[in-house]
Amino acid sequence: MTETPRGTASPAPQTTPYALTIASSDSGGGAGIQADLKTMTRLGVYGGSVLVSATAQNSQGVAGTHVLPTEAVRAQFDAVHRDFDVGAVKLGMLATAGGVETVADCLRDYDGPIVVDPVMVSTSGDRLLETDAIDAYIDLFAQATLVTPNADEAAELTGVVPNTPENVRAVAERFFDWGADAVLLKGGHVETADGTVVDWLVTPDETTTYTNPRIDTEATHGSGCTLSSAIVARLAHGDNLASAVQHGIAFTHAALSSPADVGTGPGSVNHLVDLGDGWTPPDETG
Numbered sequence: 597m598t599e600t601p602r603g604t605a606s607p608a609p610q611t612t613p614y615a616l617t618i619a620s621s622d623s624g625g626g627a628g629i630q631a632d633l634k635t636m637t638r639l640g641v642y643g644g645s646v647l648v649s650a651t652a653q654n655s656q657g658v659a660g661t662h663v664l665p666t667e668a669v670r671a672q673f674d675a676v677h678r679d680f681d682v683g684a685v686k687l688g689m690l691a692t693a694g695g696v697e698t699v700a701d702c703l704r705d706y707d708g709p710i711v712v713d714p715v716m717v718s719t720s721g722d723r724l725l726e727t728d729a730i731d732a733y734i735d736l737f738a739q740a741t742l743v744t745p746n747a748d749e750a751a752e753l754t755g756v757v758p759n760t761p762e763n764v765r766a767v768a769e770r771f772f773d774w775g776a777d778a779v780l781l782k783g784g785h786v787e788t789a790d791g792t793v794v795d796w797l798v799t800p801d802e803t804t805t806y807t808n809p810r811i812d813t814e815a816t817h818g819s820g821c822t823l824s825s826a827i828v829a830r831l832a833h834g835d836n837l838a839s840a841v842q843h844g845i846a847f848t849h850a851a852l853s854s855p856a857d858v859g860t861g862p863g864s865v866n867h868l869v870d871l872g873d874g875w876t877p878p879d880e881t882g
């Protein structure tokens with residue numbers, strides 16, 4: 597069924613910040629579009645979504661992935677783009693080369709910030725991006741304001757595990773060569789001698805290090821989705837990139853510190869975490 601949704605130019609400028617996630621559904625609710633929308637809501641942003649695929653997933657793993665036709669992805673994007681003033685876009689699990697190429701094409705004329713979370717493998721070890729989609733993904737980085745790989749994704753893309761100041765910049769340079777404006781190399785999977793977890797925001801001009809105590813938890817499902825959508829929420833509020841990343845890490849850290857008690861598997865970050873009155877994120881430490 598094809599439909600043309602109604603939607604004309606707004607009579608007045610939109611005042612509620614609006615962000616869009618283009619990603620896949622995690623039926624269990626810990627990661628994917630569900631984590632993105634919960635995070636955006638929690639951070640005071642009206643979130644829209646373009647669904648690329650639906651995973652049958654719970655706290656123990658991914659049982660299957662059902663990919664939407666590319667026309668369905670394009671129709672969702674067109675419906676949103678025609679009507680809403682989209683302040684920032686997050687890309688999550690795009691599943692296939694066709695999904696990546698369609699999304700890249702949809703965003704060709706979008707001139708707001710685009711944060712790409714290059715989701716490839718779930719915390720549970722299940723493949724979320726077909727291996728023949730890597731080249732299309734690398735082409736997509738040319739449209740990215742920020743790419744947020746974890747250490748495994750960075751290693752799969754560049755052949756190097758980013759874990760020292762020197763190799764972090766070398767890995768980031770590969771992303772700059774591919775056309776990305778900035779890279780956030782996430783350190784959740786990297787052991788450190790002092791028990792901290794370190795994320796690195798690298799731009800062509802500078803490297804900012806964010807160091808936090810490592811939380812002793814297995815319930816990390818959804819942490820990467822939460823971080824990238826929190827960054828996008830803050831960008832939709834008008835933050836600059838460094839401020840958005842600082843807020844995003846602080847919210848993710850809070851959500852990790854009090855995991856959701858749901859499901860029979862290792863568990864997920866908790867988007868319902870009590871942030872306390874007047875919550876403000878801690879200062880960056882690096």
Ligand SMILES: Nc1ncnc2c1ncn2[C@@H]1O[C@H](COP(=O)(O)OP(=O)(O)O)[C@@H](O)[C@H]1O
Pocket residue numbers: 745746747782783784785793794795808809810811812813816818819820821823845848849852
């Ligand atoms: N055990 C932990 N303690 C504190 N922060 C963590 C922990 N695990 C992950 N993080 C944070 O969660 C975010 C996502 O990191 P990571 O787990 O590397 O990505 P992904 O979820 O994509 O695999 C980062 O900000 C990272 O520092």
Ligand SMILES: Cc1ncc(COP(=O)(O)O)c(N)n1
Pocket residue numbers: 620621622627628629651653688689715717718719720724816817818819820821
């Ligand atoms: C639909 C979807 N998107 C993203 C992830 C990655 O999240 P995680 O690495 O925490 O499993 C996931 N498991 N499912």
